[in-house]
Amino acid sequence: MNDPRTAGSTSNATPQATEPGAPRTPHVTQVWREDLAATRVELLRGLTAAAAYASPKFLYDALGSRLFEAITELPEYYPTRTEAAIVDAHGAAFAQAIGKVGTLIDLGAGNCSKALRLFPLLAPQRYVAVDISVDFLRDALAHVQRQHPQLDVNGVGLDFSSRLQIPPRSVQGRPVFFYAGSSIGNFTPEEAVPFLTSVREQAGGGGLLIGVDLVKPTEILEPAYDDALGVTAAFNLNLLLHLNRLIGTDFRPREWRHVGLFDTLRSRIEMHLEARHALTVAWPGGERRFAAGERIHTENSCKYTVPRFEALLQASGFARGHHWLDEQGWFAVFWAPA
Numbered sequence: 001m002n003d004p005r006t007a008g009s010t011s012n013a014t015p016q017a018t019e020p021g022a023p024r025t026p027h028v029t030q031v032w033r034e035d036l037a038a039t040r041v042e043l044l045r046g047l048t049a050a051a052a053y054a055s056p057k058f059l060y061d062a063l064g065s066r067l068f069e070a071i072t073e074l075p076e077y078y079p080t081r082t083e084a085a086i087v088d089a090h091g092a093a094f095a096q097a098i099g100k101v102g103t104l105i106d107l108g109a110g111n112c113s114k115a116l117r118l119f120p121l122l123a124p125q126r127y128v129a130v131d132i133s134v135d136f137l138r139d140a141l142a143h144v145q146r147q148h149p150q151l152d153v154n155g156v157g158l159d160f161s162s163r164l165q166i167p168p169r170s171v172q173g174r175p176v177f178f179y180a181g182s183s184i185g186n187f188t189p190e191e192a193v194p195f196l197t198s199v200r201e202q203a204g205g206g207g208l209l210i211g212v213d214l215v216k217p218t219e220i221l222e223p224a225y226d227d228a229l230g231v232t233a234a235f236n237l238n239l240l241l242h243l244n245r246l247i248g249t250d251f252r253p254r255e256w257r258h259v260g261l262f263d264t265l266r267s268r269i270e271m272h273l274e275a276r277h278a279l280t281v282a283w284p285g286g287e288r289r290f291a292a293g294e295r296i297h298t299e300n301s302c303k304y305t306v307p308r309f310e311a312l313l314q315a316s317g318f319a320r321g322h323h324w325l326d327e328q329g330w331f332a333v334f335w336a337p338a
């Protein structure tokens with residue numbers, strides 16, 4: 001199978017002209033192509049490190065995106081429904097605080113379902129969904145366009161882990177960035193500041209609407225990342241199959257176990273893959289021995305308090321805005337003017 005992130009056509013960032021009355025087709029711009037040599041260097045650096053790791057972006061191939069969609073429906077996974085409840089409860093206040101939206105830029109859009117909730121509230125002129133998992137995004141955008149035939153719908157295939165650069169021609173009118181699902185938690189606070197700063201620099205005149213998961217008891221946090229059905233385990237283990245395809249490793253998922261634990265000191269969920277027994281992973285030109293119980297760190301999901309996240313936004317140069325919480329105080333949505 002092709003790596004979904006390399007599939008699809010490359011085109012410039014100019015949206016297609018549409019005949020009046022003709023059905024629109026979402027325009028997907030792939031500004032990023034997998035550089036397999038660089039990916040190999042990045043992955044082998046992580047796999048051969050004393051404490052092995054792989055970037056969470058490798059969780060999202062086409063299957064990984066579908067597994068994440070399934071996770072959002074699990075009873076244990078409160079973030080998706082809690083964030084949606086905040087949008088439903090405070091939509092009018094969002095609209096008032098945010099004002100006119102030229103382009104709504106959805107970072108890590110996934111199935112775009114969060115943005116669909118915002119359209120009636122914010123009435124953007126253009127929607128630009130950004131994601132590394134391009135084929136999944138393409139299907140999601142076709143659905144968005146069917147639901148909103150008159151909306152100017154665009155996609156950007158982009159890996160924003162090292163640099164966020166939205167093609168300027170994709171943006172028309174006042175830009176409002178949307179970063180849902182507490183995906184900002186995948187960055188450590190130190191990594192989040194330069195990322196948020198680059199969002200702020202590209203959001204001139206507009207701002208950022210961002211969902212953030214808050215600190216809460218471990219008994220609620222850990223099952224959200226280690227569910228009874230094992231869907232999160234499958235999501236994490238699928239990273240091994242993705243690596244096999246990308247760089248020819250010979251991971252056997254049955255030899256690994258999913259681990260999702262809350263580190264209270266660092267205020268973050270950490271996901272790991274743990275070797276069930278001593279084993280060797282080989283790839284063209286190398287190998288690594290893992291002892292029983294040795295782990296590969298695959299994801300952080302940092303949890304914030306409201307003041308800590310406000311401080312992060314300020315450190316990234318945003319002006320003071322608003323935030324809204326759900327009734328239990330589990331999740332927050334912040335509006336940060338650029």
Ligand SMILES: C[S@@+](CC[C@H](N)C(=O)[O-])C[C@H]1O[C@@H](n2cnc3c(N)ncnc32)[C@H](O)[C@@H]1O
Nearest residue numbers: 057060108109110131132133159160161180181
């Ligand atoms: C936790 S999911 C959130 C999806 C959706 N926004 C939601 O709230 O349900 C993270 C999304 O970000 C995308 N993503 C992860 N790493 C990325 C990267 N480095 N560049 C672009 N997109 C990325 C994934 O493909 C996935 O769709």
